Amino acid sequence: MTQKKLLLLVMVLALAGGGCATRELRTQPDWVDGVSERYPDQGYLVGRGRAADLAAAQDRARADLAKVFEVTVREQRSDEQRYLGGEGLVDAADRWELEVSRSLVTHTEQVVRGVRIAEVWRDPLSGERHALAVLARTPAAAGLRAEIGRLDEVTALQIERARSEGDLLRRIVAAGRAVESQVERAGLQRALQVVEASGLGVEPRWQLARLVADLEELSGRFRVKPVALGVEAATLNAALAGGVAAAGFTASPGADAFPLHVELRLDDLGRQDGWYWQRGTLALTLYDPAGTVRGTERWAIKESARDRESARRRAVEAAVALLGGQLREVLLGFVATD
Known part of the structure; x- marks a missing residue:
């Protein structure tokens, strides 16, 4: 998924899901030139935007907030190349990347669903409009953690099948699904590390590189x-x-x-x-x-x-x-x- 597509998704979902009312401020808010006291970094991800008209300022605020997720996508691609570029599965790397990109589109919805324009302000001297986009960390993190837990359950089931199945092809398929689940999980983990103020996320139970090596070994058989x-x-x-x-x-x-x-x-x-x-x-x-x-x-x-x-x-x-x-x-x- 390209950064442009991710930004578009953030903006579209924010427009669809921004249920809370926007506060129109009369005096210059603290977030224009500094940190917001009402939306502190510990509890919120924020984005700021300014433009001649209000709609453009709001879009720029959402785009500013989306930058943290663009970094996640770049890191995702870097890790895919490191983990999945091994001999024997080189041609499969594109397939894994496509699947991860699709899953990121789906699961990014969980992250950005809570994005909303919290406050706007018009500079009385220049007429320029300012907007603040916010994402509450706690509900966004809860959604990511729930999905990570589900993927870990899927992975455990597929690892067991890869070990117990009598048919080699079925074992390879199960091992591949375990890898797919953990590749998807790796992207969610990085998103969670961005969303959570601690930056810790959920420690993985399995090493992705080890799962890929097991898949390669089974495939070679x-x-x-x-x-x-x-x-x-x-x-x-x-x-x-x-x-x-x-x-x-x-x-x-x-x-x-x-x-x-x-x-x-x-x-x-x-x-x-x-x-x-x-x-x-x-x-x-x-x-x-x-x-x-x-x-x-x-x-x-x-x-x-x-x-x-x-x-x-x-x-x-x-x-x-x-x-x-x-x-x-x-x-x-x-x-x-x-």
Whole structure:
């Protein structure tokens, strides 16, 4: 989530949730040039804004308060790179970041729901409008603590499943959900440290780096035997083997490996309006070592070019890109449906 999106969320939710009446002051308040006695730092986060008109001053006050959460987002991204940039899960880092960004959008609502414009003042000499945005620390912190507690319960449950499940794929999925919960929790913890005057938050029960290492280790145990069929089998077999490695799994020809079949079928549609078209289907099927299908995924392929050879090449490249970028998500997704 970008800083601009976070700021917009703070402003929108503040407008929607600012239930308390704003005090219009006649004399210059202390917060214009200093600390507010009515809203002390120990009990409130505050933001100040000034502008020629009142609406702009209020928006700037909210933006000023939102800066503390922008810092939280930057720190979140830094920690994601440190924790999730390890070998084997490099390609998964973007997926974790996307999930964390989505969760931050949701949980930031808890933090900023209490933001309101508490006081405004008009400078009688310049006519400039001043506004004070406030966020009460105690209710905001209570919401964050409750969500952290829920995520810790989820993590404990998923860790137990990762240890007790007999199916390796299910163990990997459970370990991944434990990591997801704690990545989300890490962002909430940093927000809580901003909101609470003590800056302490809730000490984590698990080390995120250790959970990620456990996930990597489990993923490496999953042995896959790539088998390519159909068009450009050699090219797709190499792409599939690379996708397996990028997903953090192990490519193996052994009898205990899970056969992973990929097949590309293409139809030459000929020349249409000056372009040569290729249309087809890429199918991916995972079997367990006993030959039972664990899941199948299909993608439609459609590419064009000025000549037939280039159109075919683009179709194959599209299939290769799919295998390189979505393999982990697809294979683990089979667990949710089998």
